[in-house]
Amino acid sequence: MRLLKLVPDDTNIKFLKWRVPFYVVSLILIALSWFFVVNNGLNYGVDFAGGQEVRVTFEGREEAPIPELRQQIGALGYGDPVIQRFGEANQVSIRVRLPAEAEGVPGAATAIGNEVIGAIEGEYDQVRRDGNDTVSGKVASEFREKAGLALLAAMLAIALYIWVRFEWQFGVGALFALFHDVSLTLGLFALLQWEFSLQIIAAILAIIGYSLNDTIVVYDRIRENLKKYRKMPVPELLDLSVNETLARTVMTSLTLLVALIPLLFFGPESLFGLTAAIVLGIFVGTYSSVYMAAPILIWLGVTSDSFVPQETEADLQERKARGEA
Template identity: 50%
Template sequence: MRLMKLVPDNTNIDFLRWKLFAVVTSLLLVGASIFCLATRGLNLGVDFAGGQMVQVTFAQPPQLDELRTRIGALGVGDPTIQEFGSPTTISIRVPRAQDETVEQANAIAASIRGSIAQNYPGSRIDSVETVTGKISEEFAWDGALSVLLAMLGVAAYIWIRFEWQFGLGGLVSLTHDFIIVMGFYSLTQIDFSLNAVAALLTLIGYSLNDTVVVYDRIRENLRKYRKMAIEPLLNLSVNETLSRTINTNGAVLVAITALLLLGPDVIYDLTIGIFVGVIIGTYSSIYVARFLLVPLGVGPDSFVPKDPISRAARGPRNETDDGARV
């Protein structure tokens, strides 16, 4: 039986035809993401903001304004109350107080549980998370440091394996993806928790995998087609790896879509981050990581030895009777 191919072997798409459109699109997306981050910020989860988050399943959908008033009357600050997957499942988050101790945090969580049990019979406390200020600051620092080190490590790896232009192109591509995904979290105000950091780290590793494969094909073609101009060579390299990109990214998107539709709400901020990151990463791996090599000066002579010594310059090869070179 003949296998079905999503991308024919003779595919020859001129990706550079839309390079101006791609540049404008990237600038708009990055600019809009930075604007959202500056004006709206991130909806930091309890992991980073600190405080208490109580997830409750009610027997009947509660009136959110009434529930907010009752929780606020406990003197725990201005609570954030949202539906969590269904009208009967509610997430209650209260901010941490300044210099709040573990004992005080536990007392606040206990008062919230007691108020719900008293005013809403039949309700069930599904989970209680309490994070103090010191722990939330450690989480924020460790999360930011892990993302930064991962990005620098990826750039260093590509630099060592290929050339500095490839390393810089990979770093710019990762930064492009990172800013846009962060802008998506800011625009939608989805909780930005440790799950979101895990999504960003997954995106960095996944983007590295695709980038290295394509960069290796570009280097191979640079050595193979010495007289080919750099832009047609990049187009050729993209088309040759297009089947692999579509098959791999398509399979990942199918799995992530299943998690988005059927998976638990507790990992929604993780799955949505990976879903958006794969789409943006696929686009940037074509138009940012690869074609950024042109302005960085990569050309047909990039992988030519600096001072090649031809066989003619070395003179004829003389061998003794036993085959040894003299």
């Protein structure tokens, strides 16, 4: 029985033929993404905007009823709460965003925390109060700063690794592809005003890892072919390399999407932003590996003899001594 192949072995798609139009579209999308980020701003969650955190223990239960709590606390009118287990399975941390009118009003944040705890105690027996603390705007600002630095450090470290592993042109190409992926993800969240929290930072880091993995596979094949086909024009060589890795790229992306798309539509609401970011990242990461990372090598001066070892003066003298020059 013949195996089903989504991508035939003799695939010969002329990807580089449309590199200029696709680059123009991508640059426009990057500009629009940052326009939305600057003008609309990101809808920061409690992690990045500050709020009130309460911690309770359900002493009469083995596990905390997190789905019920999320629905119950959400009905209080403070937005979607962030509910996480801490310590034992029956201990939870609940964070809610403070309304604008509560900012700067003494005791307002604590009163909101007490309201949350009171709602829980009214619904469940044997609930122990473990804490009622305010997450200040200063702390939230530090979270935002550190999250941004983490993303920047990840991208620069990846570019440096590829620079050392391949050549500087490949490092620049990978960095631009990652910048493209992160920009479009931030732009989508700014445009639709989906909540931007630490979960989304984790999703963006996952996108960076996925896009990097795909880009390295393409770059490795490009480097091999540069050594193998010395006289082939670079655009044709890049097309060949992308087509040779296309089956792997398509299968990896489809495998991930098969798992993520049901989670996106039927999963819990608390995971929607995380899942949506990763699904978008798979599409833009695959696209950027083909249409961002590969074509930029032409404009950065990669040629068919880029990886041919250059003869030094010592090598020339040695060849002359052997009578070969």
